[in-house]
Amino acid sequence: MAKKRTIKKEFSLSGVGLHTGEKATLTFKPGGIHEGIKFIRVDLPGHPVIKAEADSIVYQGGPPRCTSIGDAKASIHTVEHLMSVLAGLGIDNIIIEIDKREVPGLDGSGADFLKAFKEAGLLAQEEEREIFTVKEPVGVRQNGASLYIFPSEHFEVTYTLDYNHPFLRSQVFSSVINEAIFEKEIAPCRTFCLEKEAQELKKQNLGRGATFKNTLVVGDKGVIDNKLRFDNEFARHKVLDFIGDLYLLGIPIVGSVFAVRSGHYLNIQLLKRVVEQKKWYEHKGIVPGYNVKGKKEYDIDDIMKILPHRYPFLLVDRVIEIERGKRAIGVKNVTINDSFFQGHFPTRPVMPGVMMIEAMAQTAGVVVLTNEVHYGKVAFFMAVDNVKFRKVVVPGDQLMMEVEVVKDKAKIAQIHAVSKVGDEVVAEADMVFSFTDSSYLD
Numbered sequence: 001m002a003k004k005r006t007i008k009k010e011f012s013l014s015g016v017g018l019h020t021g022e023k024a025t026l027t028f029k030p031g032g033i034h035e036g037i038k039f040i041r042v043d044l045p046g047h048p049v050i051k052a053e054a055d056s057i058v059y060q061g062g063p064p065r066c067t068s069i070g071d072a073k074a075s076i077h078t079v080e081h082l083m084s085v086l087a088g089l090g091i092d093n094i095i096i097e098i099d100k101r102e103v104p105g106l107d108g109s110g111a112d113f114l115k116a117f118k119e120a121g122l123l124a125q126e127e128e129r130e131i132f133t134v135k136e137p138v139g140v141r142q143n144g145a146s147l148y149i150f151p152s153e154h155f156e157v158t159y160t161l162d163y164n165h166p167f168l169r170s171q172v173f174s175s176v177i178n179e180a181i182f183e184k185e186i187a188p189c190r191t192f193c194l195e196k197e198a199q200e201l202k203k204q205n206l207g208r209g210a211t212f213k214n215t216l217v218v219g220d221k222g223v224i225d226n227k228l229r230f231d232n233e234f235a236r237h238k239v240l241d242f243i244g245d246l247y248l249l250g251i252p253i254v255g256s257v258f259a260v261r262s263g264h265y266l267n268i269q270l271l272k273r274v275v276e277q278k279k280w281y282e283h284k285g286i287v288p289g290y291n292v293k294g295k296k297e298y299d300i301d302d303i304m305k306i307l308p309h310r311y312p313f314l315l316v317d318r319v320i321e322i323e324r325g326k327r328a329i330g331v332k333n334v335t336i337n338d339s340f341f342q343g344h345f346p347t348r349p350v351m352p353g354v355m356m357i358e359a360m361a362q363t364a365g366v367v368v369l370t371n372e373v374h375y376g377k378v379a380f381f382m383a384v385d386n387v388k389f390r391k392v393v394v395p396g397d398q399l400m401m402e403v404e405v406v407k408d409k410a411k412i413a414q415i416h417a418v419s420k421v422g423d424e425v426v427a428e429a430d431m432v433f434s435f436t437d438s439s440y441l442d
Contacts, residue, residue, distance in 0.1 A: 008121035015104025021208030024100035031093030084244030088182030108190035134255035152256035192216035325371030330363030360417035
């Protein structure tokens with residue numbers, strides 16, 4: 001699992017906006033561990049802050065053929081190339097001061113941004129990156145264009161470009177996306193438009209900063225006054241745009257993308273569907289950003305996102321070690337304030353055996369519900385066998401519950417659990433759970 005990143009030192013870049021033609025200066029500053037990506041319009045009163053996130057997307061009022069973010073106070077246009085480079089380099093936290101309304105186009109690709117970030121240096125921070133792994137296929141279509149994302153172990157994109165144009169024949173780019181591939185294969189790819197589109201944009205007083213150097217203008221016989229960096233540079237640039245638009249989720253996405261003739265509009269529509277899916281799974285109890293391949297400690301807030309139990313019946317205080325869908329160690333701190341001591345041997349408090357079983361069962365629930373097969377479900381305790389109580393547990397003890405999944409299928413899971421105080425086993429049991437959709441709790 002990668003660590004969050006920011007930059008090592010402050011630096012600035014200047015250039016002209018492709019649409020507005022205004023010269024703007026960007027100043028990049030290291031961000032705190034929970035900063036996220038923030039733009040600051042330093043040219044406006046009060047220096048309004050715009051977060052680079054899905055809720056900030058401006059759907060109307062900005063130039064066409066680009067992505068804009070903002071609110072009622074301020075907006076910023078053409079953020080996609082910069083956002084794409086931040087995604088490609090794995091930069092999570094950064095402050096970006098800008099003194100105009102449009103991000104400079106530079107050479108029309110992400111190459112100059114990437115070079116500047118590499119020269120400034122990247123800094124790993126003391127926290128793991130959050131990710132969102134797509135759980136179910138989602139997609140959007142419009143006027144012959146389509147864009148779908150499917151569950152996968154990697155982030156990969158297949159893009160098919162198909163223009164009704166004699167030079168822009170069908171092109172395909174397909175690759176797993178990682179930092180090295182992004183730097184070499186995607187970042188250098190420049191924005192483009194047809195010659196007739198360029199003429200129309202000029203009539204609308206747009207494209208004022210576009211030139212034959214920073215934009216691939218395509219005529220009937222090919223690119224005008226420029227040369228391609230790749231045979232399929234047009235398709236690759238569409239992937240650059242897509243990565244930048246999708247990074248407005250705020251965290252990296254894992255999934256397999258298939259796109260045909262899609263652009264910014266469909267990118268944003270797909271992002272909206274992904275946001276909806278992410279919120280749904282969080283609502284149904286999935287801890288966001290779970291490290292699929294590693295281990296992670298869960299505090300009580302994380303546990304309450306997974307289990308529906310609440311005081312006084314939530315009997316797991318912390319999970320100190322977990323291997324998704326396989327095993328975990330849960331902790332229950334036994335105190336005199338636990339409600340069951342009021343009536344269970346009140347003159348000499350002893351933790352009821354059934355409560356120890358329930359605490360182990362709740363730890364098991366945390367384990368099985370982190371298996372992707374059971375996302376969006378609730379685990380029901382169905383059976384218990386081979387129960388043994390070996391030692392009494394009293395206030396002041398710390399119950400360590402070691403849970404292991406013996407068998408896990410779509411409808412049931414079998415668990416073996418052992419509870420210890422110190423090095424002594426105090427209880428153990430074999431358990432069976434069944435699953436139902438978490439809508440049962442609505």
